[in-house]
Amino acid sequence: MPASASFGRDKLKGTTKTQGDFNLSVHFDEEGAVLRTSMVMPQHYKLEIDGVEVAGVHSVEGLESESDFVEYKDGEDGVIHTRPGNHKPGKMVITKDWSNTSEWYKWRKAVLDGKVERRSISVIFQNDDGKEAGRINLYDCWPVLWAGPELNAKSSGHAQEKIEISWETLELKAGK
Structure with a gap:
């Protein structure tokens, strides 16, 4: 069964150069391989x-x-x-x-x-x-x-x- 995980700024602090509020979503297939990741910022x-x-x-x-x-x-x-x-x-x-x-x-x-x-x-x-x-x-x-x-x-x-x-x-x- 496909699964997803989401990380907010608190989890990603210090791991990215991106500034501002954002969310990172990672989507997996049945075997756990990453299907896609989506980072959406409110000004984009x-x-x-x-x-x-x-x-x-x-x-x-x-x-x-x-x-x-x-x-x-x-x-x-x-x-x-x-x-x-x-x-x-x-x-x-x-x-x-x-x-x-x-x-x-x-x-x-x-x-x-x-x-x-x-x-x-x-x-x-x-x-x-x-x-x-x-x-x-x-x-x-x-x-x-x-x-x-x-x-x-x-x-x-x-x-x-x-x-x-x-x-x-x-x-x-x-x-x-």
């Missing part, structure tokens, strides 16, 4: 919407999958049991450099005009060599909120916009 990713890479993305937050749970009693044992209920659609927030083309606002405006354009979004994790180390695919996505740039005369960074996306299905795929 790219974002695609309908297969087109989005430039200037600073952060992606809220990649979660959640279900309600239903409580019930079974007989006289006095124990409250649970079972899965409805699966909740997810929400994520993407922050990127603002541009005057405002494609994200146009997508949001379509929703306001009653023309929901559902799209697919992929968050693609990359290893140190820039190769795909895994991905999260999100389906039936549409913008529930768009926030324009915060303006501050004392700021020295780029103006950024945020978009909150709702999705119906999340799929996690291991790297190659």
Whole structure:
């Protein structure tokens, strides 16, 4: 039976020159031979919407999958049991450099005009060599909120916009 082992920064401290937070996953076959290792760092990713890479993305937050749970009693044992209920659609927030083309606002405006354009979004994790180390695919996505740039005369960074996306299905795929 294939197996896996994961090591966090505490186990790998002093064994690598890589800085920052990371996780190392090692995957084995039935004989114990290494199938692949994946090191994914939180700053090595790219974002695609309908297969087109989005430039200037600073952060992606809220990649979660959640279900309600239903409580019930079974007989006289006095124990409250649970079972899965409805699966909740997810929400994520993407922050990127603002541009005057405002494609994200146009997508949001379509929703306001009653023309929901559902799209697919992929968050693609990359290893140190820039190769795909895994991905999260999100389906039936549409913008529930768009926030324009915060303006501050004392700021020295780029103006950024945020978009909150709702999705119906999340799929996690291991790297190659």
